[in-house]
Amino acid sequence: MCLRLRMPLSPTARRTFRQVLAPDRFRADVPLAPHTTFQLGGTADGYADVRSADELAAVLQAARTHDVPYFLLGTGANVIVGDRGVRGLVIHNRARSLHVDPDTNRVRAESGAVMYPDLIERAVSAGLSGLEHYVGIPSTVGGALWQNLHFLSPPPERDRTMFLEETVHSAEILAEDGTRKTVGADYFDFGYDYSILHDRDDVVLAATFQLHRGRSRARMREIMDANLQWRAERHPPLDTEPSVGSIFKKIEGVGAGRLIDECGLKGARIGGAMITHRHANIFVNAEDARAADVCALIELARDTVERETGYRLETEIDFVGEFAPPTDAEPTFVPKDPDLVTAADRAKAS
């Protein structure tokens, strides 16, 4: 007997996806770990590799017509995929074409375009400023609008949070009612870690950014270098310590990471997942981690912080697919590597 849930893709739906895409770009039972920055999780029953906004719209229409549940994946930098995989179709958005209009200072990007280096390098090379702040953040354009990507304003002030919405001119969407239309930035109702895309089944096909020429290329490069250095000093490198960035939402004036740190949880490890010593709000895939290990660490951090401080932490990441129960094991504690200099160490020393 097969215990695995049956793939809810009818032969007709599969045939349709194979007609919309080149046959080798629609596949069954595809491991998703390599397509996420956390490098963990199960397989997708169906996987569509889309390469243009038109293909993306066509696959979405087909999925909706055939009633196939789907999930749209960008760079997978804000998602945890369950160990039991995803029932239905994962649409991997690799629609990446870019167009710079020097007359209007606008850049149009298909929604699978990668923010950095692709889009940001293209804009900066054209002398257009506005996007360079978001250097080094793993994201597609679609994921960035979903999240309203944000980062601190440039040094030396670093006195406010800047949001991607400040640069969004308009976007082409496939609305949940099936219409394909262009909408202005207001449509997205942007907030902190929020856009209307959280609450509607609209999909961004392409976005147009309104940039400006007020800043020299040298100053833009300076900001990019400073922001990349800021990240390198605080975040684990994705190639050796895969993560999804911050696990819990910011608590204004308190800091989720600070609470976890104060509870002595840096270095806590369950299975292959660990709370990094670099930043207590970032969990890393230390070695063959399962989503169940991460979920157990999330419970550990949430319960400990609530018990010891009264604050209830809320996750800010997207949980996708089917999850096994959290790993039932006591945490072990991995000591900090004596050679590792964290941002907290630097702050203490200065």
Ligand SMILES: Cc1cc2nc3c(=O)[nH]c(=O)nc-3n(C[C@H](O)[C@H](O)[C@H](O)COP(=O)(O)OP(=O)(O)OC[C@H]3O[C@@H](n4cnc5c(N)ncnc54)[C@H](O)[C@@H]3O)c2cc1C
């Ligand atoms: C090391 C690290 C550092 C980070 N630093 C920051 C930071 O400084 N600031 C910040 O804001 N975030 C940060 N993040 C979080 C992450 O980079 C953002 O959330 C990013 O926007 C995710 O984009 P993505 O393409 O990977 O989306 P995914 O993770 O693939 O998807 C996220 C959500 O967006 C939806 N989505 C994707 N594309 C579309 C589309 N075209 N239309 C509609 N919905 C769509 C997906 O369905 C999903 O619900 C960081 C993450 C990591 C790993």
